[in-house]
Amino acid sequence: MSVARFWRKQINRYNIVGTHCKTCDTHYYPPRNVCPKCRRDGDIEAYKFAGPGKVVTYTIIHTAAEGFEMQAPYALAIIELDEGPRFTSQVVCDPKEVSIGMRVRPVFRKLGESGDKGMIYYGTKYVPDNDRN
Amino acid sequence: MSVGIVSYGAYIPKFRIKVEDIARVWGDDADILSAGLMVYEKSVPDLDEDTATIAVEAARSAVSRHNIDAKRIGAVYTGSESHPYAVKPTSTIVAEAIEATPALTAADFEFACKAGTAAMQACMGLVGSGMVDLGMAIGADVSQGAPGDALEYTAAAGGVSYIIGNKESEMIAVIEDTYSFTTDTPDFWRREGMPYPEHGGRFTGEPGYFKHVTGAANGLMEKMGTKPSDYDYAVFHQPNGKFPSRVAKMLGFTKEQIKPGLVVPWLGNTYSGSCMMGIAATLDQAKPGDRIFATAFGSGAGGDAFSFRVTDKIDEVRDAAPKVLDLLKDPVYMDYAMYAKHKGKIRLA
Ligand SMILES: [Zn+2]
Numbered sequence: 001m002s003v004a005r006f007w008r009k010q011i012n013r014y015n016i017v018g019t020h021c022k023t024c025d026t027h028y029y030p031p032r033n034v035c036p037k038c039r040r041d042g043d044i045e046a047y048k049f050a051g052p053g054k055v056v057t058y059t060i061i062h063t064a065a066e067g068f069e070m071q072a073p074y075a076l077a078i079i080e081l082d083e084g085p086r087f088t089s090q091v092v093c094d095p096k097e098v099s100i101g102m103r104v105r106p107v108f109r110k111l112g113e114s115g116d117k118g119m120i121y122y123g124t125k126y127v128p129d130n131d132r133n
Numbered sequence: 134m135s136v137g138i139v140s141y142g143a144y145i146p147k148f149r150i151k152v153e154d155i156a157r158v159w160g161d162d163a164d165i166l167s168a169g170l171m172v173y174e175k176s177v178p179d180l181d182e183d184t185a186t187i188a189v190e191a192a193r194s195a196v197s198r199h200n201i202d203a204k205r206i207g208a209v210y211t212g213s214e215s216h217p218y219a220v221k222p223t224s225t226i227v228a229e230a231i232e233a234t235p236a237l238t239a240a241d242f243e244f245a246c247k248a249g250t251a252a253m254q255a256c257m258g259l260v261g262s263g264m265v266d267l268g269m270a271i272g273a274d275v276s277q278g279a280p281g282d283a284l285e286y287t288a289a290a291g292g293v294s295y296i297i298g299n300k301e302s303e304m305i306a307v308i309e310d311t312y313s314f315t316t317d318t319p320d321f322w323r324r325e326g327m328p329y330p331e332h333g334g335r336f337t338g339e340p341g342y343f344k345h346v347t348g349a350a351n352g353l354m355e356k357m358g359t360k361p362s363d364y365d366y367a368v369f370h371q372p373n374g375k376f377p378s379r380v381a382k383m384l385g386f387t388k389e390q391i392k393p394g395l396v397v398p399w400l401g402n403t404y405s406g407s408c409m410m411g412i413a414a415t416l417d418q419a420k421p422g423d424r425i426f427a428t429a430f431g432s433g434a435g436g437d438a439f440s441f442r443v444t445d446k447i448d449e450v451r452d453a454a455p456k457v458l459d460l461l462k463d464p465v466y467m468d469y470a471m472y473a474k475h476k477g478k479i480r481l482a
Contacts, residue, residue: 014230070180
């Protein structure tokens with residue numbers, strides 16, 4: 001990913017900032033500028049998600065992509081935020097701990113880096129919300 | 134204008150390694166080591182944690198503990214000796230992550246283990262002069278000791294954030310005064326591009342730690358006209374358990390006074406976070422009206438001493454974020470092989 005491309009969406013990754021359509025009360029993450037349901041009648045505003053959600057489903061990555069070898073095995077999950085949107089995120093914990101329906105909360109972590117010389121990418125990952133499981 | 138702590142937040146990674154597991158690898162006697170250092174285990178960062186992520190977690194904890202509008206924060210200063218970039222501030226990452234950007238000033242501080250308290254003093258000046266409304270000072274580190282070096286037994290990971298303000302009605306602790314004692318002393322250093330620090334061996338104790346901690350502590354008490362018995366608690370930089378215990382005794386503080394803030398035996402040395410973590414652990418259990426004395430130390434070398442008076446406000450905000458003892462609870466232990474992987478001591482070609 002280019003430095004500029006990452007940076008443009010940085011605020012959405014640092015905090016879970018997406019959008020909300022006031023017309024149909026649907027939340028979007030990643031953010032959408034046009035509501036696919038309401039189209040021209042949609043009324044989109046920026047929306048900062050509370051953070052917590054749950055694991056919808058997950059897979060354990062044993063053979064990781066370049067740059068992530070040290071982290072394998074790790075859990076990659078589809079997270080559903082309490083407001084509704086779903087997206088893919090790493091769940092940082094012992095992969096044996098992950099289960100479907102598990103409550104998770106966001107944490108600030110390194111997402112990756114461009115080798116030893118390049119940029120370090122930061123953003124949101126999830127951990128088990130042990131107070132709510 | 135009076136200045137004080139409006140909020141604070143701490144963060145400690147959940148992983149630990151026991152001193153005995155490191156000693157086994159190097160053939161050292163764990164019992165002698167642990168007794169000598171008064172350190173039994175230390176925190177280890179996760180593979181995707183570094184000083185920036187730890188600083189952000191500590192900063193967010195401070196913001197949420199007192200429900201602070203982050204836009205009021207006019208300065209973010211992060212002190213560390215392990216900033217992830219050589220050039221590119223950690224503090225901008227923190228400021229963006231807590232949504233304090235863009236109307237603020239930010240910079241990174243570096244002064245071995247007292248960079249975070251130096252940042253606190255800078256914030257005191259900024260809020261005291263009215264230049265900014267609130268200032269955030271962070272001490273965070275993911276410190277490294279070379280494999281087999283004595284520092285490897287204690288070098289730990291963690292961070293603490295303080296929000297400094299000038300409205301007494303908001304303060305959980307008034308900063309009554311501060312005093313620093315600084316000389317050019319080569320007791321510990323790390324050159325640009327080198328992964329591990331070098332130290333002067335036995336040289337680090339007397340002319341480094343003890344001279345500067347007592348210099349700053351005695352200087353502050355002389356300036357304020359206070360004595361150790363005027364304080365309910367005391368915190369000293371804790372590279373191990375032995376140094377703060379000894380310096381407390383030298384200065385006339387008791388074991389009971391330093392007990393709540395002495396977190397190093399089960400945490401290790403969090404460098405820039407060390408003294409600030411001790412202050413946080415003490416605030417976690419202090420009562421309104423209590424006075425806390427604290428002295429940070431940074432190699433190179435200098436001491437920063439502070440005198441705090443806890444206010445009634447502490448009871449309102451204390452429980453709104455994890456306490457230091459909560460963060461030390463339920464650790465996940467790792468062996469040396471996993472530890473080496475976490476600390477980047479194993480590298481893939
Ligand atoms: Zn819509």
